[in-house]
Amino acid sequence: MVARRRKRAPRGSEDGIPGPLGYSAVPIKFSEKQQASHYLYMREHRVREGTKSSWPQKRTLFVLNVPPYCTEECLSRLLSPCGPVQSVELHGKPELAESPKEPKSKFFHPKPVPGFQVAYVVFRKPSGVAAAVALKGPLLVSTESHPVQSGVHKWIRDYTDSILDPEALRVEVDTFMETYDKKIAEEEAKAKEEEGVPDDEGWVKVTRRGRRPVLPRTEAASLRVLEREKRKRARKELLNFYAWQHRQTKMEHLAQLRKKFEEDKQRIELMRAQRKFRPY
């Protein structure tokens, strides 16, 4: 453990930054003031044969270890010298698919607190990826021309952003419910059509909406039926009628006591080990 202390000097040198297999390490700092830097690990986005990925081949740069204060815009700005950037997406962990086009509703899915993330940067041209991998850095997240807020300023901005317009919410809810209602109405209409109509092989689909409703097909309902059956059977049985039944119950009682006794002995053993019997 102690031997792990090493000099930090070699890291500044050009080739000194060790990058893992296939990745290149690019130092990144928040601003000029910082002494130490984090390292972005970048490489071209590739997937094994057979796995599907929706990211465009050749043009996508895969970046690991993006610090929490580095946003999409910021990353885009930092990498734009390498070539025009088409899109930047940040994720909590490596994901193969692009996120759905439709953005999530800001009302129902508040922005999560960022940690260290991975980024998929899509360049317009494949050359951008090569240029990015060859970057030397250190990259600066916040510069004078493009300051990035953090700390108290960021929290105040977040708080302000969190106060949303109720009208917009209402509109969103209304549109959602309209489409939902339409969908439900369609489904019902379809179900009504099928009601009582035999299919090709002559089977009739029985649903809850029919004239004679049937038991719902749920686990709870089937359990209830089973329970009822069991009770019915138990009522018919004779208890403590035959001699062997007597013997068995007695034996059962004894076994219970033995089991309890064993358990108790174990507890005592444990208590003794914990010196729980010293009243002083």
Add this chain to the structure above:
Amino acid sequence: MGPAPAGAQLCGDTGDPEMMEPSLEGTVKEGKKESSKKHTVAGSSVEGLLQPVKLSRVELYKEPTSEELNRLRETESLFHSSLLRLQVEELLKEVRLSEKKKERIDAFLRDVNQRIMRVPSTPETELTDQAWLPAGVQVPLHQVPYTVKGCFRFLPPAQVTVVGSYLLGTCIRPDINVDVALTMPREILQDKDGLNQRYFRKRALYLAHLAHHLAQDPLFGSVRFSYTNGCHLKPLLLLRPNGKDEHLVTVRLHPCPPSDFFRPCRLLPSKNNVRSAWYRGQSPPGDGSPEPPTPHYNTWILQDIALESHMQLLSTVLGSASGLRDGVALLKVWLRQRELDKGLGGFSGFLVSMLVAFLVSTRKIHTTMSGYQVLRSVLQFLATTDLTVNGISLCFSSDPFLPALADFHQAFAVVFLDSSGRLNLCADVTASTYHQVQHEARLSMMLLDSKADDGFQLLLMTPKPMIRAFDHILHICPLSRLQAACHRLKLWPELQDHGGDYVSAALGPLTTLLEQGLRSRLHLLAHSRPPVSEWDISQDPPKHRDSGTLTLGLLLRPEGLTSVLELGPEADQPEAADFRQFWGSRSELRRFQDGAIREAVVWEAVSMSQKRLIPQQVVTHLLALHADIPDTCVHYMGGQLDALIQGLKETFSTGEESLAAAVRCYDELSRLLWGLEGLPLTVSAVQGAHPVLRYTEVFPPTPVWPAYSFHERLRERASLLPRPDKPCPAYVEPMTVVCHLEGSGQWPQDAEAIQRVRAAFQLRLSELLTQQHGLQCRATATHTDVLKDGFVFRICVAYQREPQILKEIRSPEGMISLRDTPASLRLEKDTKQLPLLTSALHGLQQQHPAFSGVARLAKRWVRAQLLGEEFTNESLDLVAAALFLHPEPFTPPSSPQVGFLRFLFLVSTFDWKNNPLIVNLNNELTAEEQVEIRSGFLAARTQLPVMVIVTPQDRKSSIWTQDGPSPQILQQLVVLAAKALPVLEKQLLDPRGPGDIRTVFRPPLDMYDVLIHLSPRHIPRHRQAVDSPAASFCRGLLSEPGPSSLMPVLGFDPPQLYLAQLREAFGDLALFFYDQHGGEVIGVLWKPTSFQPHPFKASNTKGRMVVSQGGELAMVPNVEAILEDFAILGEGLVRAVEARTEKWNV
């Protein structure tokens, strides 16, 4: 396997073969033993964890032997469970003396006997002429007045007999004492020695001479004086063996007169044996008034006479019955745990043995009973019999000359006569001690009857020190004030009787006085007994005032505490004068609403916390008035911890009132919600779900009136925003209220759609509340914030069936089954369990007014230790509730102070590994259900969280502790509690005042690797800190309601936001600790496992960097950059990042 046989062979070649074999055998055996040991360890208990028992079928169902059947039957009839039987047997094994030690003690006793007989005699001298005494020894008695008639000479004892528990076999560890009676030869004593302490003087001189000679003997490790049961007239000599046996045994020498020397009729309780003329040095008043009786003095002589006859009685009763001996031993443990057995007037083991003998003689106990049954019978007897009213007697003779029980009741508080019918065994026991014994017996009986699983533990293993058993305690110090009190209370006869011991003389009248004054507020008053001191033979005996302090414990009656009025009789009645006399200047004539004019005392108290301290006012007033003890000598410990839960501006209240105001406001709001018109569905339930609404929020909310100039305004949303250039605005936490809407076919059956419908309801709710009641509202998709009278509530609309819909899973066959999902569990917790818990605890507060204080102190403490965020709010509340619902062996606490001490005790001693903490809210769980829960717990232990709290609503999963704490954090809390408890108790027991009570609330910071110091400017709750800063920043609050109401800044707490970011970014590298109540420092602990270098993995690069290590690439945390990140993420809030340890400097 390889090298071992080779080594053996080599050995065999060189050494002789004969030596080989045994050694080999030895190793084989050892090996076997080891393996078998390993086996049992693995089988039974790994790291002290209970495991479900697995017995094979054959073992379970084999034919029972008659022995086994007998044992089982015996267990059923003599004990109430086999566990109890085993526990009792274990305990007895632990406290009993081993045979080996007995042999050593016997040998020592034989030596002692020889040495005593060899002590040379002395010539006869006057009692007052003590010049013959050698220089190195002092008379172990205060000889006041000094002059006394009579002569003394030393002669070896006529008889040396061992008496007491050692011979009976009821002697228990620790401190093994062997009592030895030395019968003084008749020649030493004279006719009238019973008079004027002459007998006691001779007794003391006898001991002094003995001590001098024995002290020179190398056999003894120490020779010291002490008092018999703390009685100042009766010293005794302690002998301890030399060398390593020093702590084995203490032999106590009691000189006693020949049994027929004193005439018993001279020593009846109505007789006087200490003449006033002699004692006070003045002639008796000429009017011929009779001398005052000296019952205690007489008793002390009688006790010496009866030593042997008591011994005989006990040995005939206990000698043959082992069950009775076990019972006595158990009772002694029981008394010892309650601190009842020591000191003058203690309920000693001897008394209990006599009580057992009495119960045997009245056939309440049979000799075949087991120890447990004896314990139970004695407790039952104590619980139901009041010896202060109806004394009992072991004497069955119908001698007409014997005094009646009534005579004894006149002279003594508690009456229990021995077989002679003349000696009251309980002479020194005060009424309050006896009531305490009774109270304890009653509690214990209740515990035994409740068939609690851990009854044994609570009954015999849990110590009940005064500080933890009583709600308030008070010290009277210095004790010399009691001398003045005796004069004030006109207790001269008692002083004469007690030989000048003003402490015990004043004790009875003082406790009676206080009991009378506290009447309706008091459940029980107990006093400490002065400890029995020991001193070197060359020193003077300790003075009465040297016995430290007198400590009184008050067990309060919560229902009596709320009244500030002491109602007296009507002014024209004769009792009015007594009342005036009793209360002195505090008594006033008052006219009441019903027209009556009465004497009354009114105490100044506005808030609950002040009302709780009315007993302090009563006690100090009465002591000053009647006993001349000024309040500087009365140190009252009752509200010392209140300061920690007091609000910023209220120094007179501990916040119960503010909480009640918030709850009232909530009640109004819920009424508004019920009556709201225009909602498409009706409201089916409104339930609180916030700590404030169950009275457990540490710092209760106060109405907020924000100053506009301090904030940015967002006009279109009618909200205030924090301003970057100002200090952080005041922290306002909205109080969560769950509003259930009725079920209806209109609700969609799809989770996403339900979410939208709920959002629509939130919007509607906000509109309606604004329209119909003019309240400022702000709706979001999940909640609506409502500003009402300065309080902010967060209303969450809920739909009963939503969790179920989230749970539904459709199997491929189309069967719908219900499976818990994280989302459904969370929703169920928030909308179902939390409101249920809140209402249950709200109810608990109504029953136990101290609950709020205890829960808040407990939470305050845990948070002050920076561990607050590891424990959920609810789990801590439940632990506090357990103190009230399961107070055994105590009673529910009536003051925050004692409740907090018990919280610390519970946390530091509870065995979370093997027990669930069952909190039986509303008493919904039956005993059988609890047993079931326990067995279910054992079976599922490995899947359950470290800390398991079971409530009637949550019997299996312990939802409030599922996400934490981790075992290490819990362990840390246990350690901290175990350290804090003795410190705090010591502070409270210190009669000079507790000193700095906040000591135990300050967290240790030396364990953290990094400290992040925050700037107070952006800590909105800075003023809540344990050491509240003298000045802090303005938080933009007005003292008066402002002109219009914009929504204040809600839930904006920069340290919390900062912590959330830190945890998200570095949660797998470090742990972060912070006190949310105004902490100025965040403690960071690196996680050792994350600092192990490991190979590169794309999914695990967070905050790490690659370094080459011995040619291989490995990932290690980029500590330097991370430390700088700490500062960047908290820009403006972080003052400094202090890396304290170098150990992680990778």
